[in-house]
Amino acid sequence: MTAATTPELWPGMLFLERGWLSANNVLFIDPAHSCVVDTGYCAHAAQTVALLRSALDGAPLQRIVNTHLHSDHCGGNAALQAQWPQVQTWVAPGQIQHVHDWNPEALSHTPTGQDCPPFKADGALQPGTEVMLGARAWQVHAAPGHDPHSIVLFEPQRRILISADALWENGFGVVFPEIEGEHAFEEVAATLDVIEQLQPALVLPGHGAMFGDAPKALATARRRLAGFTADPRRHARYAAKVLIKYKLLEWQSIPLTALQDWCTQTPYVGMLHQRYFAQQACTAWLEDLVAELIASGAAALEHSDGFSVLSNR
Numbered sequence: 676m677t678a679a680t681t682p683e684l685w686p687g688m689l690f691l692e693r694g695w696l697s698a699n700n701v702l703f704i705d706p707a708h709s710c711v712v713d714t715g716y717c718a719h720a721a722q723t724v725a726l727l728r729s730a731l732d733g734a735p736l737q738r739i740v741n742t743h744l745h746s747d748h749c750g751g752n753a754a755l756q757a758q759w760p761q762v763q764t765w766v767a768p769g770q771i772q773h774v775h776d777w778n779p780e781a782l783s784h785t786p787t788g789q790d791c792p793p794f795k796a797d798g799a800l801q802p803g804t805e806v807m808l809g810a811r812a813w814q815v816h817a818a819p820g821h822d823p824h825s826i827v828l829f830e831p832q833r834r835i836l837i838s839a840d841a842l843w844e845n846g847f848g849v850v851f852p853e854i855e856g857e858h859a860f861e862e863v864a865a866t867l868d869v870i871e872q873l874q875p876a877l878v879l880p881g882h883g884a885m886f887g888d889a890p891k892a893l894a895t896a897r898r899r900l901a902g903f904t905a906d907p908r909r910h911a912r913y914a915a916k917v918l919i920k921y922k923l924l925e926w927q928s929i930p931l932t933a934l935q936d937w938c939t940q941t942p943y944v945g946m947l948h949q950r951y952f953a954q955q956a957c958t959a960w961l962e963d964l965v966a967e968l969i970a971s972g973a974a975a976l977e978h979s980d981g982f983s984v985l986s987n988r
Contacts, residue, residue, distance in 0.1 A: 703809030714751030742839035788941035820863030
């Protein structure tokens with residue numbers, strides 16, 4: 676549940692780097708346009724409220740903007756709406772009706788085995804338009820790939836990009852449409868091209884620290900994408916481990932038997948096994964994934980009272 680606040684990027688703009696369970700927050704403090712971009716995961720909602728209340732220092736939060744509606748980017752929406760009942764919430768386009776109807780299946784929360792309390796949405800951000808964040812107008816650009824409805828936000832004066840999961844310093848987020856059998860690697864490439872054309876001087880990613888060397892990050896992302904395109908099973912294995920590791924970040928530790936139960940009940944894990952690894956028994960496949968997480972240092976296996984417990988590292 677760590678959070679690091681950077682110095683102001685300019686007056687009234689703060690980048691709050693969160694732990695990987697919660698997406699980073701970008702906070703704009705302005706009398707007319709106080710706003711937060713992305714709100715983290717629901718397990719960290721109390722911390723998100725506390726961070727924003729401290730930074731706002733009594734001022735109201737007037738707008739929530741979500742780059743996309745994965746649970747780690749919108750899981751704090753409900754808590755912030757409860758804290759500031761007049762806040763307006765604007766989401767990436769394409770899924771606003773699913774929010775109105777509250778359809779966690781269509782919003783990806785059920786398929787990923789993650790949680791997100793219901794929240795309201797007041798409007799959708801349209802690519803090709805601008806949105807006021809703080810006192811400045813930010814461009815809205817479509818950024819499909821990781822999520823078909825994702826957007827990125829760009830401020831052209833200082834060339835700052837809020838990239839969400841379209842670009843990290845060492846890659847990008849899981850390409851979720853590929854899990855469902857949709858071909859989305861080309862969309863990832865097109866989004867990387869859009870970012871390159873914007874020529875950002877500073878990138879505020881959805882996870883990890885801010886960075887300034889966008890060309891290096893883009894080259895890293897393209898190499899990673901080329902590997903996934905050449906071998907989609909590599910991406911599938913990566914995606915499965917990400918789903919397990921993400922949930923482990925929430926649990927911190929879990930008996931292996933309970934983890935296997937969760938995997939068998941989580942639609943995306945089942946899709947990955949069925950589509951790419953059906954020749955291997957599901958139990959053996961899951962054991963291999965756990966072994967790889969342990970070998971990489973991302974998890975540890977402990978034995979207590981006759982139980983094997985997987986712990987976060």
